[in-house]
Amino acid sequence: MNPPRGMRDILPADKARRERVLSVIRDRYRAHGFDEIETPALEEYSRLHAGVGGDNEKLAYNVLRRGLGGDDIERIGVAIGQAADNMAQLSDLGLRYDLTVPLARFYASNRGQLPGVFRAIQIGPVWRAERPQKGRYRQFMQCDIDIMGDDSARAEAELMVASLDALDALGLSGASVRINDRRVLDWMLDSFGFRADERPGVLITIDKLDKVGPDGIVAELREREATPAAVDALEAFLRRPLTMEYNPYGERQIRKALPENAPDDLVAHLVGIGEAVAAGSASAAESIDATPLVFDPFLVRGMGYYTGTIFELAHPSVGYSLGGGGRYDGMIGRFLGQDVPAVGFSLGFERLVDLVEFTADADSQAVVLVHDADVPVSELAAHKAAVLRSFRGAGRVRLERRVKNFKGLLERSAADGYTAFATVSAGAEPGALELKPLS
């Protein structure tokens, strides 16, 4: 009698906490000029399997076409046996596995009604049929902001400033953003001597640097028979006597972290983001030295659709990423037939919500009315209404029948955020109850 495998019910205390975190995030993103939109949970099968969703496409939940009979299904089974892409005969829709593919579709659908530069907030569940494991769910919330129609460093900077501001508002100050650029990675691999056709595979290996270290990377590339001279060049670069401390962030530091002669325009874009983040940060640390950015030339990020800047959000309290994103200038063109620059940032809501420490709810007008079983229904209703009226539109009132474990009842009420209680006997006058603190 449980929820489906890998999914979960959210109980009151947890739900209240989640809604509160979402409300803070939503408010801060709106403050920065972003507007919330919503798309359906379902998208057409063909769009979810158009090759832009990367590995997530394989994890999609596919929805059965309505109205198919046994004969239809038998025939389709034969067709799928011949070519797996006949699956679309059986499934016309699927549950979204991210909010980016639906956003690109949304932008293509509604472009005429959107401003030239469109800043979107999306908050909603996504579904992935992953192998269930601790802390990973098959339905989870995503919390994305995206900017479409702006190819300048301003867009990246706005995403970062707004997200860092949201983290501050949640009490998670001191976050930083690791940043790189897919074009920088491509140039770097080219400069080492990797052929264009082997670079995607090399990136998949490099993505494991945090886990396996330089030795593991080099060993894997040798085993994969990547161009030997290029692997040697990469190895020499990884072993160069440079501390990994790239802070402070700026042109000199970025160039020092890369092979020589990195392209000026790419470096300038990275430097521009740093300047704008410094100037725009809420704490008014108007110097690039204070930018909470860290350049990491080996940051890869898995998604195949990234075309430029990529970034990940880090916080000193945890070893894992709290979010990330990047530029995907090509994706909207897949749907619209015309390229539109786009860049997005996704907060790892499920991880964030566990980190946030809220002080107790400041709502002091939360009262539990404990009543004996013999109090008439209409008297209870009158007591509840009188207390609610006294709160003038704020506060909360809950009725509880007296139970043997009175202390337990009061403790549970306090855990639910209630701060006072009163006992109600038959015949008591509404509005004249004595409130006692729950503590």
Place this chain on the structure above:
Amino acid sequence: MNPPRGMRDILPADKARRERVLSVIRDRYRAHGFDEIETPALEEYSRLHAGVGGDNEKLAYNVLRRGLGGDDIERIGVAIGQAADNMAQLSDLGLRYDLTVPLARFYASNRGQLPGVFRAIQIGPVWRAERPQKGRYRQFMQCDIDIMGDDSARAEAELMVASLDALDALGLSGASVRINDRRVLDWMLDSFGFRADERPGVLITIDKLDKVGPDGIVAELREREATPAAVDALEAFLRRPLTMEYNPYGERQIRKALPENAPDDLVAHLVGIGEAVAAGSASAAESIDATPLVFDPFLVRGMGYYTGTIFELAHPSVGYSLGGGGRYDGMIGRFLGQDVPAVGFSLGFERLVDLVEFTADADSQAVVLVHDADVPVSELAAHKAAVLRSFRGAGRVRLERRVKNFKGLLERSAADGYTAFATVSAGAEPGALELKPLS
């Protein structure tokens, strides 16, 4: 390039309005002691098709099992051709078509962690593969409150008072609730002489009273060959010289609207609800005469799972129902193996949201910064940060590049809720922009 058939994208202005309405409803329900919970969008196929979901079961979107190959599908197609209930071999999960079946499952799953009387708020989308038509969508929001573990009239009254309070807070005062009881209907049909086995069919016909009138009802029952003497008795009752005005609400009026000798306990339950609603109404109209209840002995409501009180929310501004609900004391037992009394109220959110008139957003700190193309990215970031800082955590700021249609840009900004603007030129000092009203 549109959303899936029968589904829709929600654009910024509409989304902001929806979130605002939801926030008011959530706050008022919380004020009345309800707690929000969340269940997954997917439930197991067998639970969604257990016979408790009524006609909605046929409208469920079913999710394909993962990992099936063409051979499996072919074999399952043959099995389904032999017996349709083999469909569960093809589909293990489905999207919920309401929030009531998942709530019953949730209660059975989590009962040990819930209070004896549990008041739940559920706000979330549901999916039904209905024939698309104007104003009806295949994904839509439901907004339910339910009370589990209380079989007294207090539960119904709490649902009604809280929902009427939420409507008041949305500016929709003057709503009323039509009320009846499935047991009253059953007794009434019995008293006319309908056999127990024909009563479910008779109820389906009576449910059309609003549409086809007494003549239509009688004609349809004769055509269906219902017990002739019973149809005659029903016809005589429908044609009795009684005005349909049942207000004011009370025992005398309820008895007058029914055949003679209605069972005392059922009438007392209905009267008790009225007394508690009168005593509990936020406006403190502490007289049953002022109860916003209307007894309607021919109210049926379609769902087969109702076992007692049923009700519908009406508002003078519209001819259709704005919500409704009822008692379903048997459903949790289907999942838990032990009956738990339960009663729920579902607000018709998609209808409500169109009726609510919000006065313009009171947020006067919403500023658009219109800039020329040559203003450096870091200057723009500094301007935005300075204005946001001046708002001390409130307010909103959006950057807009100057376009030829400057007036259009300002109009669109005003429509998005922004109230002031400033123009930004290169080299201007942050914090010294002149704000002008957008009007």
